Amino acid sequence: xxxxxxxxxxxxxINASGTYDAIxxxxxxxxxxxxxxxxxxxxxxTITPDPRxxxxxxxxxxxxxxxxxxxxxxxxxxxxxxxxxxxxxxELPVPLIVSVMATTREEFARCVERxxxxxxxxxxxxxxxxxxxxxxxxxxxxxxxxxxxxEALRPLSEKPLIVKLTxxxxxxxxxxxxxxxxxxxxxxxINTLKGTAIDPATGAPALGNGYGGxxxxxxxPVALEQVRSVRAAVDLPIVGMGGVSxxxxxxxxxxxxxxxxxxxxxxxxxxRAGARIALELESSLRAERISEPALDLD
Amino acid sequence: xxxxxxxxxxxxxxxxDSGGYRVVSVVDRGGPEPRAGQFYMLAAAExxxxxxxxxFLPRAISVAxxxxxxxxxxRLDFLLDAVGPGxxxxxALGEGEGIWITGPLGNSFASxxxxxxxxxxxxxxxxxxxxxxxxxxxxxxxxxxxxxxxxLGFRDRAHTGGLDLFCGSSGVLCPEVRLATEDGHAGVQGRxxxxxxxxxxxxxxxxxxxxxxxxxxMLEAVRALCAEHGVTVELALESPMACGFGACFGCAVPxxxxxxxxxxxxxxxxxxDEVEEVSHAYA
Numbered sequence: 001x002x003x004x005x006x007x008x009x010x011x012x013x014i015n016a017s018g019t020y021d022a023i024x025x026x027x028x029x030x031x032x033x034x035x036x037x038x039x040x041x042x043x044x045x046t047i048t049p050d051p052r053x054x055x056x057x058x059x060x061x062x063x064x065x066x067x068x069x070x071x072x073x074x075x076x077x078x079x080x081x082x083x084x085x086x087x088x089x090x091e092l093p094v095p096l097i098v099s100v101m102a103t104t105r106e107e108f109a110r111c112v113e114r115x116x117x118x119x120x121x122x123x124x125x126x127x128x129x130x131x132x133x134x135x136x137x138x139x140x141x142x143x144x145x146x147x148x149x150x151e152a153l154r155p156l157s158e159k160p161l162i163v164k165l166t167x168x169x170x171x172x173x174x175x176x177x178x179x180x181x182x183x184x185x186x187x188x189x190i191n192t193l194k195g196t197a198i199d200p201a202t203g204a205p206a207l208g209n210g211y212g213g214x215x216x217x218x219x220x221p222v223a224l225e226q227v228r229s230v231r232a233a234v235d236l237p238i239v240g241m242g243g244v245s246x247x248x249x250x251x252x253x254x255x256x257x258x259x260x261x262x263x264x265x266x267x268x269x270x271x272r273a274g275a276r277i278a279l280e281l282e283s284s285l286r287a288e289r290i291s292e293p294a295l296d297l298d
Numbered sequence: 299x300x301x302x303x304x305x306x307x308x309x310x311x312x313x314x315d316s317g318g319y320r321v322v323s324v325v326d327r328g329g330p331e332p333r334a335g336q337f338y339m340l341a342a343a344e345x346x347x348x349x350x351x352x353x354f355l356p357r358a359i360s361v362a363x364x365x366x367x368x369x370x371x372x373r374l375d376f377l378l379d380a381v382g383p384g385x386x387x388x389x390a391l392g393e394g395e396g397i398w399i400t401g402p403l404g405n406s407f408a409s410x411x412x413x414x415x416x417x418x419x420x421x422x423x424x425x426x427x428x429x430x431x432x433x434x435x436x437x438x439x440x441x442x443x444x445x446x447x448x449x450l451g452f453r454d455r456a457h458t459g460g461l462d463l464f465c466g467s468s469g470v471l472c473p474e475v476r477l478a479t480e481d482g483h484a485g486v487q488g489r490x491x492x493x494x495x496x497x498x499x500x501x502x503x504x505x506x507x508x509x510x511x512x513x514x515x516m517l518e519a520v521r522a523l524c525a526e527h528g529v530t531v532e533l534a535l536e537s538p539m540a541c542g543f544g545a546c547f548g549c550a551v552p553x554x555x556x557x558x559x560x561x562x563x564x565x566x567x568x569x570x571d572e573v574e575e576v577s578h579a580y581a
Binding site for chain 2: 023027058
């Protein structure tokens with residue numbers, strides 16, 4: 001049975017943070033969502049200390065084999081999440097991973113401490129694609145910032161800490177090594193690649209925020225290379241993601257040493273993509289086993 | 299209404315011209331009958347993502363008509379204006395070709411009484427490809443005996459897409475439909491709001507609810523007119539949407555007083571006072 005940091009998983013496919021709202025999906029699809037939950041663990045949208053409304057539209061733009069989003073992390077804030085969302089997420093039939101982000105170590109610590117206390121939370125994912133307002137540096141772009149953040153947070157939680165890396169750096173392996181030194185339990189990657197688009201109707205940037213994050217099959221080769229280089233640099237289990245839309249795509253991440261894969265953009269095209277990909281993986285593994293020559297019989 | 303969980307592979311039953319648009323009929327064996335205003339996420343089963351890797355995402359399209367299908371399930375008619383790689387591909391789907399559908403999604407138009415105390419009648423105001431959900435709404439009101447008028451705006455003789463959805467089985471335009479055309483070839487010359495204004499200033503204006511769907515500029519004009527005359531209006535909006543079930547947070551519509559609605563799960567039908575201003579920025 002697959003596992004991640006000691007969390008048993010029914011299969012090795014989970015969701016990427018911010019690409020599935022299980023509470024909204026349950027209202028749309030009913031309890032069939034729970035009976036046939038597509039992921040082996042559920043990763044929440046990123047929670048920030050204070051509520052955020054998100055960015056002004058336009059927020060999404062289709063690109064060749066992908067999309068750019070500038071959603072802007074809309075969420076109810078830490079207290080709203082704990083009071084309103086967590087009781088509903090507890091009803092999901094899989095382990096819950098809560099994604100958090102803050103712009104100071106103190107605020108990050110407050111989020112981790114509060115969330116780590118909740119028994120229904122299996123692990124915490126740290127979204128480090130954010131500035132540290134004190135240093136002005138994007139934490140996840142800087143190995144020593146990342147290491148220092150982990151050193152500050154590590155004592156606050158016995159739950160696994162998963163560091164979600166940004167791909168918008170020269171060398172993600174260095175940042176991953178910093179996270180490992182600081183005490184991280186796992187590395188997840190990649191987040192979206194910075195991108196922009198021009199609206200042909202106006203000749204101006206299409207997204208309200210001017211730029212956004214590219215995702216979908218278009219980014220898969222980049223994701224694979226970053227998983228490869230991080231795998232070579234750290235011993236931690238890796239959650240690999242970036243453009244996974246089939247079982248064959250997922251196998252590529254496993255071939256490079258990922259422990260688990262996450263599905264993001266494909267969820268938008270297929271609400272049951274996670275389960276489908278897990279099934280495709282399982283049947284390709286079974287086919288491999290059957291076609292393997294029986295070595296000890298001559 | 300609960301939608302079946304996941305997308306379903308369905309078959310295109312027919313594809314016909316409708317005044318410059320296409321009406322693509324799909325047989326859905328596994329889903330419930332949708333209500334007027336609801337939509338589906340549609341993607342062609344083959345050659346989706348061809349040509350430069352687009353269309354990649356499914357397209358949100360509201361239902362224009364639905365009937366029980368021979369052999370079980372429902373037949374769904376979608377009105378399509380081929381304006382980009384997604385709608386072009388969907389509009390070109392032939393009989394027997396595969397189409398992925400997820401739905402029915404979103405809320406639906408309410409009856410006049412549900413949205414406005416004492417409201418007995420309805421005024422449907424549509425233009426462009428936005429006439430689609432009003433076609434189903436008109437039939438529902440007709441069957442339920444809800445008094446209604448229908449005001450439709452079209453550009454010119456070559457652009458009357460969807461008008462036939464408002465014709466009876468004899469092919470004659472339903473008597474409650476009035477037209478405004480910019481070239482004056484049919485109905486009155488002008489815009490659909492020219493037909494709406496006299497109704498809103500009439501003595502019995504408050505006894506009706508306005509239902510509207512169409513291009514953003516038309517919707518905004520209808521919203522502002524109704525607000526000015528104190529008439530309740532329901533608007534079926536459109537917004538860039540990747541998923542249709544609340545996952546992507548792309549279809550954000552600004553709320554009066556700040557914050558955003560997700561059009562897929564909070565809409566697509568919103569009351570006039572639930573939106574700030576209908577704008578091209580998100581529609």
